[in-house]
Amino acid sequence: MNISRKEWDNYIKKLSAINKKASDLIVAYVEQNGLDDVDALVRYAYEVAAKYGNASATLNALMYDTIAELEGVALPAAELADLPAYGDVAKSVQGTMKTSLNPSEIGGAVARLVKMTGQDTMLKNGIRDRAQFAWIPAGDTCAFCITLASRGWQDISAKALRNGHAEHIHSNCDCAYMVRHSSDVNIKGYDPDKYLAMYEDADPGGKPKDKINAMRREAYAKNKDEINEQKRSAYEKRQELNSSTAEEINAD
Numbered sequence: 385m386n387i388s389r390k391e392w393d394n395y396i397k398k399l400s401a402i403n404k405k406a407s408d409l410i411v412a413y414v415e416q417n418g419l420d421d422v423d424a425l426v427r428y429a430y431e432v433a434a435k436y437g438n439a440s441a442t443l444n445a446l447m448y449d450t451i452a453e454l455e456g457v458a459l460p461a462a463e464l465a466d467l468p469a470y471g472d473v474a475k476s477v478q479g480t481m482k483t484s485l486n487p488s489e490i491g492g493a494v495a496r497l498v499k500m501t502g503q504d505t506m507l508k509n510g511i512r513d514r515a516q517f518a519w520i521p522a523g524d525t526c527a528f529c530i531t532l533a534s535r536g537w538q539d540i541s542a543k544a545l546r547n548g549h550a551e552h553i554h555s556n557c558d559c560a561y562m563v564r565h566s567s568d569v570n571i572k573g574y575d576p577d578k579y580l581a582m583y584e585d586a587d588p589g590g591k592p593k594d595k596i597n598a599m600r601r602e603a604y605a606k607n608k609d610e611i612n613e614q615k616r617s618a619y620e621k622r623q624e625l626n627s628s629t630a631e632e633i634n635a636d
Contacts, residue, residue: 385454386572387562395447396522399440399502400558406436406498407491414487422478425490430473433497437467440502448509448563457565459513465504468497492555500553503561510540510563517544520571521579522558527599529559531592534583536576537564 409432419425445462452459468476473494480493510517517540519532532552540563562571587598 385566385569387451387454387569389572392520392562392571392573393522395443396558396560398443399499399560402436402439402443402502403495403499406432407488407495410491410494411487414490419481419485422481426470426474426477429477429490429494430468430470433468433473433494433501436498437501438464440498441465441467441505444502444505445509448506451563451569452513452565455564455566455569459565462505462509463512465501465508467501473497489555496553496555499557503553504545506561506563507540507544510561511542511544513565515540515563515565516567517561517563518571518574518576520560520562520574522560525559526554526557527586527596527603528552528554529557530579530599531583531596533559533574534576534579536580537567 410429413425413428417424441464445464448462449459476493476497477490480490484490507517509515516537518537519529519535521529521533525533564570582599583595586595586602590598
């Protein structure tokens with residue numbers, strides 16, 4: 385039994401919209417209030433992470449229950465994962481600010497926590513029910529996600545989570561975990577053999593890190609103009625924010 389690509393893409397679209405909304409709210413907050421009051425920013429980020437983390441967890445729980453129903457498997461209703469703790473939000477926001485004051489990157493850090501809450505929900509219920517899981521690519525898939533996708537369907541265990549979370553989740557990524565309770569279920573179009581071939585062809589004989597870096601170089605070569613434009617835009621935004629902050633300090 386295949387989950388149609390239309391159904392899967394619709395699910396991913398909803399998850400992406402939740403993540404984007406969380407990021408957009410943080411960006412708007414920073415652009416309006418600046419970065420002088422970090423404590424206020426963290427408090428606001430915590431509220432955003434809680435609200436939209438709950439939305440992501442709820443959507444993932446619904447998807448989990450839907451899959452079980454399609455399979456005809458009788459399982460307890462999916463349980464929502466814990467929302468991001470205040471300390472985790474503070475660590476994420478402040479850690480990002482140490483390397484970048486770009487509002488989009490700060491927003492992306494909060495969106496990552498939101499997505500992680502949803503993926504925690506999918507995985508924790510899969511562990512509870514001894515399901516299988518796979519990483520399903522979406523959109524412009526990075527080298528790391530291709531590597532994960534190449535592993536195919538695997539029996540799930542607590543090792544899928546690190547410190548209780550799907551910690552490898554990164555910003556600006558629409559790839560997601562899916563679980564199944566029967567080997568007859570698949571996501572239409574998900575072809576782990578294709579991703580495995582891409583992985584193995586990259587730097588033949590190299591170590592996993594070398595292969596991932598080789599795929600990254602290849603992707604950069606294909607998209608370097610777009611990537612460089614994004615970097616220029618991010619730099620300009622950072623310069624504008626720094627200039628605005630300096631003007632506010634001088635005015636005081």
